[in-house]
Amino acid sequence: MLRFSQDIKLLLEKLASQPLTIGDILAETSERGFSLVIALLVLPFLFPMPPGFTGPLGSACLLLSLQMVMGRRSPWLPRKIAQFRFPRRFVLQILRNLRRITRVIEKIARPRLTAFAQSQITWQLNGLCISWLTILLISPIPFTNPIPTVGILLLAVATLEADGLLMCISYVLTALITLIVVSIGYTLWQAPHVLPSLF
Numbered sequence: 001m002l003r004f005s006q007d008i009k010l011l012l013e014k015l016a017s018q019p020l021t022i023g024d025i026l027a028e029t030s031e032r033g034f035s036l037v038i039a040l041l042v043l044p045f046l047f048p049m050p051p052g053f054t055g056p057l058g059s060a061c062l063l064l065s066l067q068m069v070m071g072r073r074s075p076w077l078p079r080k081i082a083q084f085r086f087p088r089r090f091v092l093q094i095l096r097n098l099r100r101i102t103r104v105i106e107k108i109a110r111p112r113l114t115a116f117a118q119s120q121i122t123w124q125l126n127g128l129c130i131s132w133l134t135i136l137l138i139s140p141i142p143f144t145n146p147i148p149t150v151g152i153l154l155l156a157v158a159t160l161e162a163d164g165l166l167m168c169i170s171y172v173l174t175a176l177i178t179l180i181v182v183s184i185g186y187t188l189w190q191a192p193h194v195l196p197s198l199f
Contacts, residue, residue, distance in 0.1 A: 004109070004157045005102040007036055008043075012098065015091045022060055023082030026075050034075050035160040038064055038130060038152065044090050045137060045149040047097070056084045058138035061152070065134060068127025071120060101153075109157050113164025126159050126167060129174045136178065141185040151177045 007029075014020065022037065029036050041061040044053065060081045067075060116122055133148040133155075151173050158166035 004036075004039070004160050005106060007160075008039060008102070009095075009098060011036065011040060012091055012095050015086050016088060016095060019085050019088075021083050021085050022077060023079075026077065026082070034064055034068055034073075035156040037075070039156040039160075040086075042134075042137065042149045042152045042156075043094050043101075045145045046101070047090075047093055049090075049145075053087075053090075054138055056081060058134060060084065062131060062134045062138070065127045065130035069124050069131060070127075071124055105153075105157050109161045109163050109166050111162045112166070113168075114162045115164075117158070117162040117164035117167060122164070122167065123159070125171075126155050129171060130155050133174060133177065136181045139181070139185070141181060141188065144181050144184055147181055148177050 011025065011029075022041075025037055025040070038061055041057045041064075044057065060077055063077055063081065064075055111117075130152050133151045136148040137145060137152070151170060154166060154170045154173065157163070158170055
């Protein structure tokens with residue numbers, strides 16, 4: 001089993017049994033907290049979410065990834081965001097579906113091209129891609145949340161597992177996700193102008 005699968009399962013089980021803040025989790029996970037907490041922050045976007053959670057989760061993910069861009073290895077969040085607690089119902093929902101997610105990840109992720117994967121420039125590039133995908137994630141384009149979420153998850157797992165090949169694939173995927181989300185946004189923006197002319 002991959003480190004990611006073990007870590008995220010243990011973390012979710014702990015969250016299900018006791019209320020922990022994002023700050024608590026970062027304190028426990030140290031440098032691994034970047035990848036692990038980013039994955040935890042975006043996992044809920046794979047499932048239906050009530051309004052009000054996109055802001056805190058997306059803001060925390062963006063702040064952490066921007067710190068990666070700046071080369072930081074020790075994560076930090078403002079107190080207001082660090083004190084956010086994950087709703088237990090979300091945690092249980094993710095736990096119920098976790099095996100399906102990790103089963104796919106375990107088939108495609110393993111340590112490869114580790115010299116590239118562990119370099120400082122790659123760390124910063126991963127942060128840049130995650131930052132951009134997070135901006136797409138929190139942008140007000142309906143029906144698109146799961147699309148950038150997949151890209152962020154793959155980059156987080158690739159970083160945690162030192163999988164340079166998966167990182168390279170994720171860079172290409174980031175470009176494709178950008179094209180898809182921007183195309184959907186443009187189509188929806190054009191819809192009010194296009195529909196009247198059709199009828």
